Amino acid sequence: MPKRKNKGLKFPGKSILLLSLAAVCALAIVNRFRFFFLRSSYFTITRVAIEGAQPLETTALPEETKRFLTGLVGKNIFSQDLKALKKQIEESADIECVVISRRLPGELVFNLRKRIPLAQLKLTRYHLVDPAGLLIAGASDAAYENLPVILGIEKKNLQGKPNQYYPPAALTLALELIKEKNNAPALTHYRITKVCILNQKASSFFIVENFPDSGLIKKSTPLAQIEIKFDLQRPAETVRVLGALLDKLQPPGNPREGESPLKGIEYIDLGNIDSPVVMEKKKNKQ
Structure with a gap:
């Protein structure tokens, strides 16, 4: 018995040919427009x-x-x-x-x-660095004034080059810490002087009071500076908890007229953000 032909199946060659022609025409049109835009x-x-x-x-x-x-x-x-x-x-x-x-x-x-510098990075010399981690052209043998110094990156044997992104995440986290502090209302009267990067769980930064020049504070009076030990991976939480701690330690009254909350503190350990430790100085050290 002869096989019945399946009328539902058709040879796809005609469809493929039509699609190919359409693609060639589209490509020709695109190239024509491209030629027009690039040469006109x-x-x-x-x-x-x-x-x-x-x-x-x-x-x-x-x-x-x-x-x-x-x-x-x-x-x-x-x-x-x-x-x-x-x-x-x-x-x-x-x-x-x-x-x-x-x-x-x-x-x-x-x-x-x-580009505005956010901090300075200590390599073989001091290099200004912007919030994105780009080095700004120029370097100094002495530290720049009033900018936090980031230490510890030099151990990675990096050479400072202008406009270079530094891949270590530690630098990004250190800059994030500084930005968080600068945006924290509770820490308006303090500034970070340096950030020491050791490792994730054993890094620290130093803060000092940052009052503007005033007759209430003599310029010759040394400002108290303390070390803050912290978890490098948690810059935002570190700043938040530090602000709350210093607010509690601040005596009542105008902070510019009263006693500094940093006085009598040896260091603050925020390595475990959930259990902060305030270590007081011994009496013979004060």
Whole structure:
């Protein structure tokens, strides 16, 4: 008995051919548009603008950066790799390139802001470092004033280079600690002088009173400074608990007129954040 033909099955060659033709046509159209956008003089860069929350004057930019920006004029706006432009800008100056945008047909807009140091990193010399962990160009043999010093990273044999991200998580956590402290209302009258990174469970930082110049406090009076032992992995909790502890230790009245809550304290151990320890000085040490 002859087999019945299955009329539901059809050879797919025709469908494949049609799809192939459609793909070729689509690719041709895309290439045509790409050629138009990349070659058309309509999209030539005619202006490079600098904007930002804190705009930088073009005259304040390094000569190398100004030459680089000026050199973009006359080029096709779509031929520029924005990520590469951002990297080039940040490598040539102490500037953070927040974003680069295209304003068609021919304007490139750079949102720039000057990097502000948050701390200083002690390597072979002292290097300013911004909140993102980027080193700011320049270094000093002596520590900068009024900026926390981060110690311990130098043991990793890192060489300081401007605009370099440091991969160790310890640096990121140390910077996070400083940022948390700076944003804590309870610690307004204190500042961190240094952060010593040893390991996760055995690191410490030092705080000192940070009152502004006033007749109530003599400039010659030495400010009390104490060590805070803490868990490097818990910067936010450390700052929160420290603020609560110092608030409890503060005598009643105006903190600028009363006795310092740091007086008489040898150190504070926040290694176990749930069981803080306040170690008082022995009487013969006071």
